[in-house]
Structures are given as C-alpha cells and as structure tokens.
Amino acid sequence: MIVVIVAAHVYGWHVTQINLVELVRGLPNMRHIVLGLLTPDLLERVEASLSAEAPLQLGCPAQGEISRQIPTEHGLVGLTVRPACAQAGDTVTVLGEGFPAGKEGQVFLVDRTGYSRPGPRFTVGPDGRFVQGFIAPAGSGEYRLRVVVRWPLNWWRPSETLLLTARLMVETIFLALMGTTLAVLITLPLSFLGARNLMRGSRVGMALYYATRTLFNVLRSVEVMIIAVIMVVVVGIGPFAGVLAIVVHSIGALGKLYSEAIEGIDPGPIEAITATGANRIQIIAYAVVPQVVPQFIAFTLYRWDINVRMSTIIGFVGGGGIGYILIQYINLLQWNQAATAIWLITAVVMAMDLTSALIRERLA
Numbered sequence: 221m222i223v224v225i226v227a228a229h230v231y232g233w234h235v236t237q238i239n240l241v242e243l244v245r246g247l248p249n250m251r252h253i254v255l256g257l258l259t260p261d262l263l264e265r266v267e268a269s270l271s272a273e274a275p276l277q278l279g280c281p282a283q284g285e286i287s288r289q290i291p292t293e294h295g296l297v298g299l300t301v302r303p304a305c306a307q308a309g310d311t312v313t314v315l316g317e318g319f320p321a322g323k324e325g326q327v328f329l330v331d332r333t334g335y336s337r338p339g340p341r342f343t344v345g346p347d348g349r350f351v352q353g354f355i356a357p358a359g360s361g362e363y364r365l366r367v368v369v370r371w372p373l374n375w376w377r378p379s380e381t382l383l384l385t386a387r388l389m390v391e392t393i394f395l396a397l398m399g400t401t402l403a404v405l406i407t408l409p410l411s412f413l414g415a416r417n418l419m420r421g422s423r424v425g426m427a428l429y430y431a432t433r434t435l436f437n438v439l440r441s442v443e444v445m446i447i448a449v450i451m452v453v454v455v456g457i458g459p460f461a462g463v464l465a466i467v468v469h470s471i472g473a474l475g476k477l478y479s480e481a482i483e484g485i486d487p488g489p490i491e492a493i494t495a496t497g498a499n500r501i502q503i504i505a506y507a508v509v510p511q512v513v514p515q516f517i518a519f520t521l522y523r524w525d526i527n528v529r530m531s532t533i534i535g536f537v538g539g540g541g542i543g544y545i546l547i548q549y550i551n552l553l554q555w556n557q558a559a560t561a562i563w564l565i566t567a568v569v570m571a572m573d574l575t576s577a578l579i580r581e582r583l584a
Contacts, residue, residue, distance in 0.1 A: 256555025260563050261381040270294050270319065271368045276312065276329070277305040279360025294320065301365055308358040315351050316367055319344045325369035327352055332361065344369060385542055385561045389568055392541035395459050395534075396527035399466025404520055407471050410435070411478030412504060417490075418482065433479070439472030444530050448539040459540025466527050466534070474523055481515040482508060518580040525569075525576040532565050 272290040285302035297318035306312050314327055327339035342352040412418055414432035419425035448465035455461050489507040498506070535543020542561055549558035 253555055257559040257562065259556055260559035261379050261556040262560060263376040263382075264379040266373045266375050266377055267370050268294075268373055269368060269370045270297070271366060272297050272299045272316070273330075273364045273366045274299045274301045274314075275304070276301055276363045276365050277361075278356060278363055279307065280305040282306050282310045299365075299367060306356040308356055310356045311353050312356050312365075313351065313353045314365060314367065315349070316344070317347075317349045319348050319350065319367075319369050320371060321346045321348050323369050323371040325350065325367060327354060328366040328368065329357070330364040330366050331359070332363075336366065379560075381557045381560045382564075384545060385564050388535075388542040388545055388561075389564050391459055392531045392535070392543070393528060393568065393572075395462050395539075395541050396466060396524055396531045399463045399531070400470060400520065400524045400527050402463070402467045403470035403474055403523075406467070407474045407478060408516075410471070411475055411482060412508070414475055414479035415482035417485075417487070418500075418504065418508070432475070436472045436475035436479070439468055440476060441472070442469070444469040444534065445537055448534045448537050452538040457538035457540075457544075462531060462534040462539030462541055465539055466531065469530070470523055470527060473526075474519060477519045477523075478512070478516060481512050481519070485511040521576045521579055525572050528572055529569055532569075 270292055272288070272292065274286055274288045276286075282303040282305065284304040285300060286304040287298065287300040290297050290299060295318060297316065300315040302313045302315070303310070316325075319325065321344055323344050324341065325344060326341045328336040329339055330336050337357070339354045340352055342350050344350045410432055413428045414436060416429055419429035444465055447468050448461060451461040451464040451468075455464065485508060489511070490503055493503050493507045531539075531541045532543045532546070535541040535545070536547045538544065542565060546558060546561040546565075549555075549561060
C-alpha cells in the first residue's frame with residue numbers, strides 16, 4: 221500500500237510539472253503585484269480646476285490673432301491665440317493671464333464633435349501668466365482651444381474605484397441572496413422526495429428518491445463557473461446569468477443537506493402521527509417539518525455565505541457582480557484598483573461569515 225501511495229505521488233509530481241526552482245526565480249516578479257495589493261485605491265484628493273476657451277480656425281494661411289476676456293468662478297482670465305488661423309505644421313502660440321500662479325495646466329484642441337485632443341502641458345508663472353506653443357495638426361474648419369488648469373485641495377474623497385467596487389459588491393451580495401432564495405424555493409419540495417425514510421415503502425417512492433438524489437448529485441458535481449458560462453450564453457452577460465448559476469448549483473448542494481437532515485430526524489413523531497391515520501402530507505407537516513426547520517435555516521445561511529464568495533468569482537466569466545470589474549483590473553495590470561476590490565471582498569465575506577456563524581450558533 222505504501223509503495224502505491226509513493227508511486228502515485230511521484231507520478232503526480234511529474235504530471236503536474238512541479239518546479240520549485242522556477243517558483244523561487246519567479247518570486248521577484250511578484251514585487252509590483254504585492255505592492256499594488258498593499259496600496260488599494262481608496263481615496264483621491266479633491267481638485268479644483270479653471271478652464272477657458274478661444275476659437276481657432278484650421279486649414280487657412282497663418283494670420284491674425286484673437287483675444288478673449290473670460291469670466292470664471294476664480295475671476296477674470298485672459299486668453300490670446302496667435303495666429304487665429306493656421307495650417308498643418310504652423311506653430312500656434314497660446315498666451316494666458318489671470319490664472320492661479322504656479323499651477324499645472326494643459327492645452328486641448330476640441331473639434332466640432334466635442335472630441336478633445338490633448339496638447340502640451342505648462343506651468344503658470346508667478347504673475348499668473350503663461351505662454352505655450354504647439355504645432356497645428358492637419359484639419360480644416362472651426363476648432364476651439366481649451367486651456368485647463370488644475371490644482372489639488374486639502375481634502376480627500378472616496379475614489380471612483382472605491383465607489384464602483386462598493387456598488388458592485390452590493391450587487392454581488394444581492395446576486396447571492398436572490399440565487400439562494402430561488403434555490404431554496406425549488407429545493408424545499410424536492411428535498412422531501414430525496415429522503416429515503418419518507419419515500420421507502422413503495423416502488424414509486426423509491427424511484428422518486430433515486431431520481432431526486434441523482435439530480436442533486438449531478439447539479440452539485442458541475443462546477444459553478446461552468447454553469448455560469450452556460451447561463452451567459454443563454455441570457456447574456458450580467459447579474460441574471462450569475463443568479464441562474466447560483467440557483468442551479470445551490471439546488472444540488474442544499475438538496476443533499478436538506479434530504480440528509482430529514483433522514484436524520486427522530487422517527488418517534490412520525491410513528492405516532494402515522495398511528496392516528498394521518499396521510500403522508502400530514503405526517504410531513506406535523507412530524508417532519510418542526511424537526512428540520514432549525515437545520516434548514518442554518519444550512520440556508522451557510523449556503524448564502526458560500527454563494528457570496530462564489531458570486532465574486534462568477535463575474536470572471538460575465539456573471540455580474542464585483543468579479544466582472546475585478547477581472548478587468550487584473551487583465552489591465554491595475555493592481556491598486558484590483559486591491560480595492562479584493563480587500564472589499566475580504567471584508568464583506570469575513571463580516572458575513574461572522575454574522576452567519578453567530579446566527580447558526582443561536583439556532584443550534
């Protein structure tokens with residue numbers, strides 16, 4: 221027996237291509253990933269901005285200039301564009317005055333569709349003036365030169381990443397809730413058919429028992445990610461596909477737990493109620509259900525806890541929830557943003573695990 225076990229592990233080591241040397245060599249590559257995961261994108265500094273625009277004509281010989289005095293919430297600013305008309309390759313100079321001293325700014329070229337082409341950056345001088353040139357691109361017609369100056373303020377706010385992941389985390393929790401609820405509604409009647417102690421005594425009853433148990437085993441054996449892929453094909457990308465995947469997988473898992481709970485009940489009440497001439501439905505209602513309700517509630521809470529964790533992964537294949545944005549962050553190597561989602565998932569799962577454990581302890 222020992223020889224067989226050793227041989228199996230030797231073969232397994234070979235088949236799985238375990239290489240500890242490659243692991244050690246690859247550890248330095250994890251440095252930027254670990255640093256990113258340790259610095260999640262939670263807060264961003266609030267910025268103030270000031271923008272001003274002036275027209276620019278492209279596709280004509282260089283000539284003239286245009287000056288504008290533009291009122292803003294930070295005061296009156298001046299903007300001069302020289303020349304006012306230019307051809308591709310000409311140098312266009314932008315002069316500004318009245319802008320916040322020492323702040324960073326950028327020039328944008330805006331076309332008629334509203335598309336902003338980013339141009340050169342500049343720093344406003346101590347007198348509130350700046351001069352910045354750029355090469356006119358190919359094009360013709362009326363354009364606008366937009367100058368935007370930004371500077372940070374002394375307070376912070378939740379980052380867009382945090383707000384997005386928090387919203388999707390709420391979606392994930394309710395995705396798991398709806399999947400669990402629908403699975404419970406379907407599994408409850410089936411679980412009684414999957415209990416041997418209730419179905420034995422007739423060929424029809426045993427046939428239903430074996431059919432139900434087979435269904436539970438099949439649904440439980442298929443990985444939830446595979447089910448999610450199938451549901452995405454059926455209903456499209458989104459949380460509904462995730463709900464359906466949770467429902468299908470949970471029917472198999474809860475069905476087994478519920479049926480085994482029913483099989484483990486005290487037969488005394490069943491025998492007593494049967495002796496009164498009660499039918500099968502009355503036996504289930506008055507002898508079985510009161511004994512299994514606490515276990516059913518505990519199993520359901522435990523399954524919801526599991527489904528929340530699975531819901532975070534279902535999004536990887538298009539099943540909605542926070543996993544959908546997490547896989548995009550990972551694919552784009554945005555580890556700070558990915559860390560925000562990962563830490564949020566960790567916090568929520570830990571909180572739900574603790575809450576579920578406390579409730580199950582009270583029911584025990």
